[in-house]
Amino acid sequence: MEQNWFFPPHEGVRLDDLANRLGAELLDPTAGARLVRNVSPVYRAKEGDLCYLLSRKAKAELETCQASAILCDPSLVSLVPDHVTVLQTKRAHMAFALAGEILQPEAMRPALTTSEPAGISPLAYVDPTARLEAGVVVEPMTVIGADVEIGEGTQIGPGVTIGSGVRIGRDCTISAGARIQCALIGNRVILHPGACIGQDGFGYGPGPKGGMIKIVQVGRVIIQDDVEIGANTTIDRGTMDDTVIGEGTKIDNQVQIGHNVRIxxxxxxxxxxxxxxxxxxxDGVMIGGATGVNGHITIGDGVQIAAMSGVVADIPAGQxxxxxxxxxxxxxxxxxxxMTMRINNRKKTGEKE
Incomplete structure (x- = not known):
């Protein structure tokens, strides 16, 4: 890949220092002064890069690897070429994630769009009754409504709309085009571009002539600390209770969360x-992509749901x-x-379905 000017290399971190910070073992102590500046996949890693190896399936990629160092489990060390320094750890995936935060800290949350001095852009509208702590950045074309509170260190991107009474904590990032209303948001929350929080839930009652009558949605959305919400994801406010997203939960792009859901x-x-x-x-539930989850059901702690599933009933914890x-x-x-066996047998015998 050509030089990536969006995320330029780090000035350099010594391998012995990196190993200490990651809790990994540097197998060659004489390589402690070597520097790593960037992260890379195994197959195209070059001098100055750090990569990681998770399984023997990537063995062929090591043939072209020229990395300064590689993170891997003790069981995979024998696969690594002699010219690549090994940082040994039983948690290579986690260690690589932490290393990425060290080497590319600016990639950990969406960057500001403009290069204007920090503060409130003169092209933004902030209601006089809004209360913003020191160090809040507000980019152009953003609208912040009455009685809003925003904590220190939070960055509000361009074209954001924040409705009256919303509370946003400290060190949050609200990206371009996000819409927030009827919401209480904790600290260190990230909203990616186009996320919509706190709009009406989908609620209607039967009308007298066969149509539908709208049911008022007067609840809130509560987003706890360290939550990340992807681009164009929508989270409806509660009907009369709250919609709640628990601490540390990560939600991908284009997810729809209905009213009164509690995650x-x-x-x-x-x-x-x-x-x-x-x-x-x-807590700790993992839901694969394109899954549909029925309403008014309970999914227990630690459940894992495969992609493209249809969940229609309760799932016990740990399943x-x-x-x-x-x-x-x-x-x-x-x-x-x-089913696969039946299909294959029909193909062999020429039987029609």
């Missing part, structure tokens, strides 16, 4: 997931589910294997 701490929700209203999701309708993973994989 626990440290969950991972991948792109195109739709979660219907009043669903309860526990792995997949398929449509979602069922225990063992049952789902058995059903897939049986």
């Amino acid at each position: 626990g701490r440290h969950c991972g929700i991948v792109s195109k997931v739709g979660i219907a209203g009043s669903t309860r999701i526990g 792995r589910y997949g398929g449509i309708p979602a069922r225990p993973m063992r049952d789902f994989l058995r059903d897939v294997a049986e």
Whole structure:
């Protein structure tokens, strides 16, 4: 890949210093003064790069690897060429993520769009009753409504709309084009471009002549500390209760979360997931992409749901589910294997479906 001017290399971190910060073991102490400046995939890593190895499947990529160092599990050290210095750790994936934060800190949250001096752009509108702590940055064409409160160190990108009474904590990043209303947002929260928080939920009652009558949505959205929400994701406010996103949860792009949904701490929700209203999701739940989750059900702590599943009923804590309708993973994989076998047999015999 050509030189990436969006994220230029670090000035350099010594390998012995990096190993200490990551809790890894530098297998060649004489290489401690070598510098790493950037992260890279194994196959095209060059001098000054750091990469990581997770399995033997990447063995062929090591043939072209010229990295200054590689993070890997002790069981994979024998695969690494002699010219590449090894940082040994049982948690290579986590260590690589931490190394990326050290080497590319500016990539950890969306950057400001303009190069204007820090502060409130004269091209933004901030209601006189809004209260902004020191160090808040507001970029052009943003509108901040009445009685809004924003904490120190928070960055508000261009074209953002923040409705009356919203509270946003410290060191948050609200990216270009985001829309926030009826929401209380904690510290260190990241909203990527186009995220919409706190709009009406989808609620209607039957009308007298067969149509639908809108049900008022008078709840809030509460987003706890260290949550990250992807581009064009929408989170509806509650009908009369609150929609809650728990601490440390990460939500991908283009996710829809309905009214009154409560999501626990440290969950991972991948792109195109739709979660219907009043669903309860526990802590540490992982939901694969394009999954649909029925409303008014409970998903227990630690559940893992495969991509493109349809969840129609409660899932007990600690279970792995997949398929449509979602069922225990063992049952789902058995059903897939049986269906594949039938299809293959029909092809062999020429039988029509």
